[in-house]
Amino acid sequence: MVPTPNSDTHIAADHTAISRLLSKVLRHEPEMIGIQLDSQGWVSVDGLIRAIERTVRTAGASKRLRTLPTVTRDVILAVIATSDKKRFSLSPDGKRIRAAQGHSVEVDLGYAEMGPPAILYHGTAWSNWANISKEGLTPRTRHAVHLSTDVDTATRVGARHGPPLILIVAAAQMYADGYTFSRSDNGVWLTRVVPVAYPSKWTDERGPSS
Structure with missing residues (x-):
């Protein structure tokens, strides 16, 4: 099926909603969905999906979570691929995800020191x-x-x-x-x-x- 402009808009809106949630839990509030980041900010993709599903079904879940589109591995990969700022990184084996930067929780991203451009x-x-x-x-x-x-x-x-x-x-x-x-x-x-x-x-x- 060839996407119509309306379906494209709907998909983009879904990706934006999921990207915002991922930014929140992978940068600032992993406890919001009951996950724990490792020392470098990584979490299992499958574990992340299960945690989101579990939180969405929890009594008293916010409207933002209750109206969230279904989160699958393919959707997460699409969000990563279409992020304008490449906000998220996958591990080389594709099993883990983290925010590329912007954390307020304590993590060590492990980026090597290097000399910057002049300005x-x-x-x-x-x-x-x-x-x-x-x-x-x-x-x-x-x-x-x-x-x-x-x-x-x-x-x-x-x-x-x-x-x-x-x-x-x-x-x-x-x-x-x-x-x-x-x-x-x-x-x-x-x-x-x-x-x-x-x-x-x-x-x-x-x-x-x-």
Whole structure:
């Protein structure tokens, strides 16, 4: 059967709902569905599916869970394949899944330290600039500061909270000064903190940010 535009839209909406749930339980609240991540954030795909099914059937399950589309291995693989930011990683044997980065629960993702590009970008809300200009970039509830290799990605991230503020981070200089970097499976650069000396406002052909 050839999908119609309406069925395509429905499938996309289903994938979005499942992706949001996976992000929540694999990054922040595994206990929400009664799973436990290992030390590197992995969980069995089959175990994850069983936990979701069990939670959905539990009395008092939220409407968000009760209306969730059926989660199968094929659906999870489709969500992974179509994720615009490649949020999730599969183990080489295909048996385990984890979030690529963005955790607030304690995990060690095991990414190797490596030297970053000369500059990286960070997108945030303009309302954060006052604090950033005094304290630099900190991970807040997450394990690391997330940095992008391109302005467009940083802009999309920053735009989640209104007009975006794009910062240039002197990453190579940070690395030379002894700060460590790693890169996640989906290409996001990670560092523990960006001290105030290293980020600056990005300017483009339209002139300086104000």
